[in-house]
Amino acid sequence: MKVEFEGKVREVRGGRKLIEIMKELGVSPEEYICVLNGEVVTEFEVAREGDTLKLVRVWSGG
Amino acid sequence: MVECSCGRRAAVVWDRPLCREHLREKLFAHVKANLDRLLGNERIAVAASGGKDSTALLEIAHEWASGRGVELVALLVDEGIEGYRDRTRKFLEEFCARRGIPLEVVSFRDELGEALDGILSRERRERACTICGTFRRYLLNRRARELGAGKLLMAHNLDDEAQTFFMNLFSGNFLQLTTKGELGGIVDDEKFVRRVKPLLDVPEKVLAVYAALFHPDLPADECPYLRESSRFRVRELVNELELRKPGSKRSALRAYLSILPSLKSSALKAKGRLKKCRECGEPTSRGLCKACELRHQLKTRS
Numbered sequence A: 001m002k003v004e005f006e007g008k009v010r011e012v013r014g015g016r017k018l019i020e021i022m023k024e025l026g027v028s029p030e031e032y033i034c035v036l037n038g039e040v041v042t043e044f045e046v047a048r049e050g051d052t053l054k055l056v057r058v059w060s061g062g
Numbered sequence B: 001m002v003e004c005s006c007g008r009r010a011a012v013v014w015d016r017p018l019c020r021e022h023l024r025e026k027l028f029a030h031v032k033a034n035l036d037r038l039l040g041n042e043r044i045a046v047a048a049s050g051g052k053d054s055t056a057l058l059e060i061a062h063e064w065a066s067g068r069g070v071e072l073v074a075l076l077v078d079e080g081i082e083g084y085r086d087r088t089r090k091f092l093e094e095f096c097a098r099r100g101i102p103l104e105v106v107s108f109r110d111e112l113g114e115a116l117d118g119i120l121s122r123e124r125r126e127r128a129c130t131i132c133g134t135f136r137r138y139l140l141n142r143r144a145r146e147l148g149a150g151k152l153l154m155a156h157n158l159d160d161e162a163q164t165f166f167m168n169l170f171s172g173n174f175l176q177l178t179t180k181g182e183l184g185g186i187v188d189d190e191k192f193v194r195r196v197k198p199l200l201d202v203p204e205k206v207l208a209v210y211a212a213l214f215h216p217d218l219p220a221d222e223c224p225y226l227r228e229s230s231r232f233r234v235r236e237l238v239n240e241l242e243l244r245k246p247g248s249k250r251s252a253l254r255a256y257l258s259i260l261p262s263l264k265s266s267a268l269k270a271k272g273r274l275k276k277c278r279e280c281g282e283p284t285s286r287g288l289c290k291a292c293e294l295r296h297q298l299k300t301r302s
């Protein structure tokens, strides 16, 4: 499955929780929002092969 | 699938999993309850920047105020940060125009004779947030008072407060918290408009998910000076801490709130009565206020 973040696209293994994928990429769920196939979801969702995950940074500045 | 109690897929976990609609419902109810507790019927000014936190605060406070006949004005300080504030300012102007929210803009250029970008071309970039924050607080207070606001609403969230707590802890001087421009929240003076923080206990991630879902056109730019600030490093640290020990941000907020009363009384003892700044007449604990002192030091053009 594909992961888009910080302007790059990477291929990772699916079939596991998004938080596992984030750990592998060194991305903190405190600092990124998960958008799975276009829908905002929690990091506890399970991704399937063929899914697309976009990680959107929680920008500060209120 | 992680489900909201209504059976829909959750977008965020905030104490419990919440779908898009129930996130909005909880956020509005939570912040309105805070507003009920913090505010009376006086006119209010909302410090707004066109960023995610203050936009949510403005939206909720506007709905709250309209329902009660409370007068509200949005107040933006335009520091003059190219590629950042110009974009969020444009967003906020359109946001307020669409909803009929009166918007007041005060700019560094008009008030100090120079934009922050200009000032910083002669200064170390690490000083950006100190300079920016000192003048912003000064201008917000002054303009809010001129507008006749009884309270000034600030959009600080749980993460901001936890960061402030740790920054003061690491600096080794908690009393600084009460002197670094925070007097407005500490000392009662007719020239200080009391600052209140209705988002105080709302996690930043919740506000970010809300913004992504309900205000997707919000500019997602970050201030170009942010990454050099000490707050940014503490932000990373606090986020790391929260991951390892969930609940750390809330504990920091609780600790901060529990020592605030004694900080206030020590600050009052240390500062005594407030004087008027000999140059601008704004309230200060010394002869010259922080903003005037900084203005001299930086030799801004006014």
Ligand code: SF4
Pocket: B079, B128, B129, B130, B132, B133, B223, B224, B225, B226, B229
């Ligand atoms: S990050 Fe610093 S310089 Fe940028 S707007 Fe915030 S306080 Fe000002």
Ligand SMILES: [Zn+2]
Pocket: B004, B005, B006, B007, B008, B018, B019, B020, B021, B022
């Ligand atoms: Zn729901």
Ligand SMILES: [Zn+2]
Pocket: B277, B278, B279, B280, B281, B282, B288, B289, B290, B291, B292, B293
């Ligand atoms: Zn002064």
